[in-house]
Amino acid sequence: MSESANQEQQALAAVRDRIDAIDLEILQLISERARCAQQVAHIKTGSQSESVQFYRPEREVAVLRRIKDANPGPLDGEEVARLFREIMSACLALERPLNAAFLGPEGTFTQAAAIKHFGHSVVTQAMPTIDEIFREVESGACDFGVVPVENSTEGVVSHTLDLFMTSPLMITGEVSLRVHQHLLTKAADLASIRRVYSHQQSLAQCREWLDRHLPTAERLPVGSNAEAARLVASDPEAAAVAGLQAAEIYGLSVLAERIEDEPSNTTRFLVIGKQDSPPSGQDKTSLLLSCKNQSGGLHSLLAPLAVHGISMTRIESRPSRRGIWDYVFFVDILGHRQDPKVAYALQNLEQDALLFKVLGSYPVAVL
Ligand SMILES: O=C(O)C(=O)C[C@]1(C(=O)O)C=C[C@@H](O)C=C1
Secondary structure: OOHHHHHHHHHHHHHHHHHHHHHHHHHHHHHHHHHHHHHHHHHHHHOOOOOOOOOOHHHHHHHHHHHHHHOOOOOOHHHHHHHHHHHHHHHHHHHOOOEEEEEOOOOOHHHHHHHHHHOOOOEEEEEOOHHHHHHHHHOOOOOEEEEEEEEOOOEEOHHHHHHHHHOOOEEEEEEEEEOOOEEEEOOOOHHHOOEEEEOHHHHHHOHHHHHHHOOOOEEEEOOOHHHHHHHHOOOOOEEEEEOHHHHHHHOOEEEEOOOOOOOOOEEEEEEEEOOOOOOOOOEEEEEEEEOOOOOOHHHHHHHHHHHOOOOEEEEEEEEOOOOOOOEEEEEEEEOOOOOHHHHHHHHHHHHHOOEEEEEEEEEOOOO
16 A cells, blocks of 8 residues: 555544544434433423423424524534434434324325424324325324425415315424426336326426427326326336335336426425414414405405515415305415414404414424
């Protein structure tokens, strides 16, 4: 070995020794943190309160925001927050394992959203439909559910919004996920593909790519992308539009990567549960409203938001199913329903609205 190669080996060994020592220190500190979480659980279990809440969304975002603010680098803030997300997830599982229902089968973007929000220690439970996610949480069989609500390319998932009209569940969190779609198959080339399966939203997100590269293949909408991947695993003339997780789970190869028409394609998911979240300092509130069907009705209904200086981040209308041309509005505003300004505005809104329901206040997503 040359002199310079020898020096390089020694330098490398010295840094690796330092890394080994640091890892042991990190391990000691993580273990100490986990013991603190056990103490928290002990205090919570002994409390007089009727429903013990192990999962505290407002505390979790406070921890993640503090870590991001204190991050000295060189790791990126998002990256550091993701690491702490996992540490907290493991600590919570030690207190009490949490389970979350998602739109199955295994490998969907909804499952990825659940893991992004709760960390890998959450026990995810696949449900065949969005309705069943709601039912599973309503019955108490699952602590939380994760449902898709809107996509930046394709717009709202109207079925999810419709379910909020009748469900007693509340929104306790939101998750945004960059969605990359891939063409997964057992076929050797594009020419062998006769059928393309996917969820209808995903087919729509890749419409231009499919028109260009697979113009004659039949497009077959199914319940989820992962379901499409499962079907394709036994059909050599078919392809699925789905995420990488599905390729791994169903043993498919990726024939084309990132085939979504919009590179910034993002899907927003909501976390639903029996309670919403206490204030975290940076929150959103989702409302379900309807007004009298008369000219200027919506304008005057929303006036209290402007009067109290509250920002509206989203409004969607859906047929109310009470009569034709009768609509309900899904409105997101910045702030928590317990913030004084928001509370006043909501009081005024409630007086004028035909239908007024707070779907929940929840922390603005950190990751
Ligand atoms: O602070 C709490 O209430 C905890 O239970 C601890 C902890 C954490 O690990 O920091 C774990 C789970 C909760 O969701 C929030 C925070």
